[in-house]
Amino acid sequence: MTMPDTIETAAKHIREGRLVAFPTETVYGLGANALDPFAVARIFELKERPTFDPLIVHIADTAGLETLALNPDARVYRLAERFWPGPLTIVLPKRDTVPDLVTAGLPTVGLRIPAHDIALELIRASRCPIAAPSANPFGRISPTTAGHVQKHLPGVDCVLDGGKTTVGIESTIIDLTERGFRILRHGVVTKEEIESILPWDPGDGENAPFAPGMLQSHYSPGKKMWIAHDAAFPYIHKEKAGLISFSGALEAGYKRVIRVSESRDPREYAVHLFDAMHALEDDNAIELIVAEPVPETGIGRAIMDRLRKATFHWQKDLG
Ligand code: TXA
Numbered sequence: 001m002t003m004p005d006t007i008e009t010a011a012k013h014i015r016e017g018r019l020v021a022f023p024t025e026t027v028y029g030l031g032a033n034a035l036d037p038f039a040v041a042r043i044f045e046l047k048e049r050p051t052f053d054p055l056i057v058h059i060a061d062t063a064g065l066e067t068l069a070l071n072p073d074a075r076v077y078r079l080a081e082r083f084w085p086g087p088l089t090i091v092l093p094k095r096d097t098v099p100d101l102v103t104a105g106l107p108t109v110g111l112r113i114p115a116h117d118i119a120l121e122l123i124r125a126s127r128c129p130i131a132a133p134s135a136n137p138f139g140r141i142s143p144t145t146a147g148h149v150q151k152h153l154p155g156v157d158c159v160l161d162g163g164k165t166t167v168g169i170e171s172t173i174i175d176l177t178e179r180g181f182r183i184l185r186h187g188v189v190t191k192e193e194i195e196s197i198l199p200w201d202p203g204d205g206e207n208a209p210f211a212p213g214m215l216q217s218h219y220s221p222g223k224k225m226w227i228a229h230d231a232a233f234p235y236i237h238k239e240k241a242g243l244i245s246f247s248g249a250l251e252a253g254y255k256r257v258i259r260v261s262e263s264r265d266p267r268e269y270a271v272h273l274f275d276a277m278h279a280l281e282d283d284n285a286i287e288l289i290v291a292e293p294v295p296e297t298g299i300g301r302a303i304m305d306r307l308r309k310a311t312f313h314w315q316k317d318l319g
């Protein structure tokens, strides 16, 4: 089957209210027609996702902005011009066209234009905006390949395979519903880059981030996971552990090492992080997973956010 046929088939699924997993530049999404509450309900069902957790709506161009958001202002267009298509989700007051189930009853909607040809072609061929969370069961590791989607969500109607995603972690989420801006989730579009576009009014900054569904635990592998150098770290049996290595400095003694960067570039860490977590989760010789921390600036904030959420379950075992 050629690619356009595949997309046409997937678009038919979307138009008829079924679900399609598709690649974006960040992670694979589990998509449904965002304007069809029955289709959207199937996303929550298949993911076992609580309905208090709103979905991001994916659009193909800024025309979608006007039909879904209420009076987007200059800040939105400045960000869109710089970062769209790309890994930035903008939360704005919503229009009534967006079903309440999509936004978990919130008066706002998160919108993004993904930087991926398959995603954009799917949205255009479906002729509707596509609501899509990451295509993983609730709380588990986000998928960066079609194989990851099939492993955890075998029930999905259709999976478009675009190979491994190029960004590797979920989009940065920025809330513009009030004055200034608030970053609700860190990603590869950094606070520093956003401040260079919206420099005149940082608003409340990160002081009171609120995104329903932003739980302390998330992205968890089905095995114990720690951040190297955490309090419990000295007691870890390295001979049973897999290391997600960034600098190369901690690799001695581990059963298995996955190096996520050749050049100590946090962007590469982002690209390979979830992939490494999936590989160690699937490796029967590995009992626990250790990840190397990075400095918390720029993209490092997004990496550390994902590591803390993935290891949160096990913090309570510290004793
Ligand atoms: O990169 C991404 O953003 C990927 C790809 C598929 O686009 N999607 C993704 O979706 O990560 P998901 O559902 O796993 O995470 C989206 C998060 C939700 O947990 C929710 O907290 C936040 O976005 N969100 C969505 N709409 C929101 C809104 N109106 N207000 C506040 N937060 C919102």
Ligand code: MG
Pocket (backbone or CB within 6 Å): 133, 134, 142
């Ligand atoms: Mg997710």
